[in-house]
Amino acid sequence: MSGFEFVFRISLHKDDQKVLEYIKNTLGCGRLNAERDVLTFTISQLNDIETILIPLFDKFTLNTTKYLDYLYFKKAFFMFRNRKSSGLDLQEINLKIIKLKEGMNSKRVDFVLPKDHSILITGNYLLGLLEGDGSFYLNKHDITARVSLVTTTANRLVLEKIREFILGLLDEHSYILGSTTKLISINDKKVKSGQRPISILEISQIDFVCNILIPYLDTLEFRTKKYQDYLDFKIIALLILEGKYLTSKGKELIIKLGDSMNNNRLSTNPNPLILDEATKSELNILIKSDPLIYIDSEGRARIISEGKYIRSTYIIKVYLINGSVHYFTSGISCAKFLHVSNNTITTRLNDGKPVKTKEGLIVAQRIKRIKVYSSFLIPEGSGK
16 A cells, blocks of 8 residues: 545535635635535645644544544554654554544444543534534424434434533523423434434424524624524524414415525525515514514413413422422422412412412412523533
């Protein structure tokens, strides 16, 4: 064998040329090559790999099992770089490098990370993952604004750490509800034979999306074409929060906006879905129109025209007669704890009177609703 070529690549759709140029200029090395719809940033100069790339990944450790590929890459690189001074037989070195290569990337079967490996989630890491493997979209079946992240199931732990990080944006009361419900769901999905199984993190609770997630993402800087999807997603989320989908015209416009996002806006799409000026004008009118849903101070969302509650985002705070306080995420769990009916809980939440059993025994001085998902907290060391 005459030698090896060590290559690091990032490939993106050509619409993201600016972000690859930014990476190239920031690192001060590498080259860009275009092939059809894809633009690729490549580092292959040995000196650049040794003095720029490896120190970068040593300082900022990869979170996923890609870290294992990096360790193999680094080990093989220095085997090759030091081959003449190692004292080992060159053929033996070549075989070791080939063995490492055969265990990397799509050929990898061992996904066990080192015991000392730690997963660090920051705001910029989360945003980078959203821009690369995430999606902002409208689910047309139930008219929900959704955020999703996809990774191989071997990296499910990263999604769980991201869930912990996002829950860290919540205040104490919101955390009680968010951490005990499917606010941030993670599900495994079966794939076709021969493909690696994937796991999907998804968020769709509209109060959380509008009041917590979007304000937090607004503090970060997008760099890819995903930003345009995010801007449309923000509009869709606000329209849903305000109930603008309740009219047939409002629903139609929201769906049109959703249909124009993601792959439908790519420059290479032969049939891009572009909103015409008339639709844009109608959307602006819809945005400026009065909300059709009112959210009260207790976190209950009500259709204004019907006086009908359609969702609630609150927890129940119970003041016991001994002075202690308990929290519950539903009227049913609160009723079970106090040994009263669910109707009793609803009545006392509305009138603020002490909670009594059938026998007239007071079991709680007062119970009240605490609105949640109202504002976010920037976590310490969030890496903004």
